[in-house]
Amino acid sequence: MPGLLRPLPFVFIAIMAALPALALADPPFTQQTARDIIAASHKVVSPHGVQELKTIDVNGTKQWISVRGNDTRNPILLFIHGGPASPDMPLSYTFQQPWEDFFTVVQWDQRGAGKTYRANDPKAVEAGMTVEQMTSDATAVVQYLRKTYGKRKIFVIGHSWGSILGLNLAHQHPELLYAYIGVGQMIDMPKNEAEVYRFAMEQAKSHQNQKAIDALKALGTYPNPSRPVTLQEIGVVRQWSSAYGGLTFGRDGFNYDADAWQLAPEYDDEDISAIGKGSKFSLDHLLPLLMNYRFANGMTFECPVFLFEGRHDETVPENIAADWFKTVKAPAKELVWFEDSAHMVMQEQSGRFLDHLVHDARPYAVEAGDAAPADIVEH
Template sequence: MKLFVQTFICALTLTPMAAFPARVEASPNAHAILREFNKVVSSNGIDEAKAIEIGGIRQWITVRGRDRRNPILLVVHGGPAAPDLPNRYLFERPWNDYFTVVEWDQRGAGKTYELNDPEKVAPTMRVARMVQDAEELVTYLRTTYGKKKIFALGHSWGTILGLYLAQRRPDWLYAYIGVGQIINMREAEQIAYDWVLSTARKAGDADAEKELEAIAPYPESNGALPLEKMNVERKWSVHYGALTFGRQSYNFWENAEKISPDYSETDFKAIDAGSAFSLPKLLLDMASTDFTKLTRLDCPLLIFAGRYDYTTPSQPVQRWFERVEAPSKRWIWFENSAHMIYAEEPGRVLVHLVQDALPLAAAAGDVAP
């Protein structure tokens, strides 16, 4: 593959640009091109996108895999209200060889935000309600697709919902997979703040140091996580690579959304609207998240952790992981990643899903031959 890329770049360099007159004109069709490229065409495959009734409102899901005999992998996205669906084309296509992957735009997020009246949804924006949504969705998936168990993969904020799901319904899961796991939100925010302030000081970054010192104490003495303070901390932690290792911004991910085969321009606007709608309503619940007293999980546990993740720092998660009992558990470091492991090391994510998760379904006969 490396040789192919080098050869292709060389060819572009040596070929007159006049030989590619249609390239600029074709770019507006990127959505359609990618949609066609990613289409599932296998005879036993599944490729669905639909709104279903969950928790009294319409919620958007996609179900995609090249063989419906494979196990279901439910992705519980982060944020809050940051759906993975717009960017899944960047990393998820190979997953479809081994899993039927379900993407879910949660209550208040993305396409689900568009489908409902925000005023009616607003009073329901609580973690407890969204955990119930997850349970209802898993029930729907198990019933509709004839599966006794599925995999649940939570990322960032989604690990809160995912771990509650695993705690409450372990018999429904082959395993729970936590990516950028949150165990104690306030402790994680304290570690992240201390790290970014120290990093800014070491770098001699007077602007960052001034802005970060101005929000002290963060978290506040009563444990509160004011949104305006969180925004300052995130601004500088992203700058110093706590979100994506070696990058100073999130632009690469947001720009990739613009050619998504799964989201329209209207849908993109709903991401921002959903985030502004959801985060203030869920922040109090997020701030009080604390799984440190959870000492037993009755389903297998996998943790994917970025070595440089200071968005959801790993230290509290490691201490919890060492104590928690589970039928099996495994911690996997991603040595070249921060928080966006899917984007940073997509190949290794696939390897560990196939190597460490898939055998749990294979043992039950829930894989394609």
């Protein structure tokens, strides 16, 4: 027993050494204090690492990226966020840090989103708010990363809306990718919206929620093929599908994520304000284009394709992507189910998510010699 207690004095010595500084530092604890603490705890200190937050030129616009990893010899993983205009850069501190042992991870604020929305005159970029232009933006970001960090290929994750850009990129430029990973993969928007509405109404009736039933019934036929779906209508459907766990399994909304934005080290108050402004701007331009967007069955890809799907996703219903995936041809493909997740899979089951990234996807880069040497274990 004495042997077990021996290390404790060294712990107490370290704590006691810090107490004078703690006693002297008595400013109010602020939002910025919390950001600074998170930034310090997430600082990349590895001698082979990289930590950069910067703007790059993307098709004539300034677009923000965050590049983080503990070893630049590892493969690059580009995360294409959802929304439209719902950036994951201010959420990445909640799930990404373990990824950085195995990948150099890039978060990108797309045209019209977050920090990038703030960095550009909206009138100068609105003509480019199309699926085609933003797919071209994604391609330009991949090319920048390859050239800047000396990589022949990279990995791409497309989440939700970002999975439209990611899947287009994988189909058009497979030579740039080790593999594409779709998370909450969007395939058929009319089917998507009909399924989300069905789920929300079914749950509302099951819970005898008359307020929800009335709000959903007031929409009439949804989606209505004779006219465009409005942002207000989508908001009503998403309000109630999220309330019953369709966004995050076991949670009744998105506040836990929206609150997390407030502490993001990469974002200041004006950046956070830009999220909402950018979302309204982006949806005004993209929503009419998206509501009839479909990927055809039987598509052929020339790079490996993975789908990481939450079993309870009722934001982008998983069964639509699963049925489509059966028809896909690719040199390798795999559908991975996350049984305790809905739409926010990378946060809901972050450990399993990383496990599949490392053991299913990363070997393609390892085989190409694009990975840091494995840790050496001596016995």
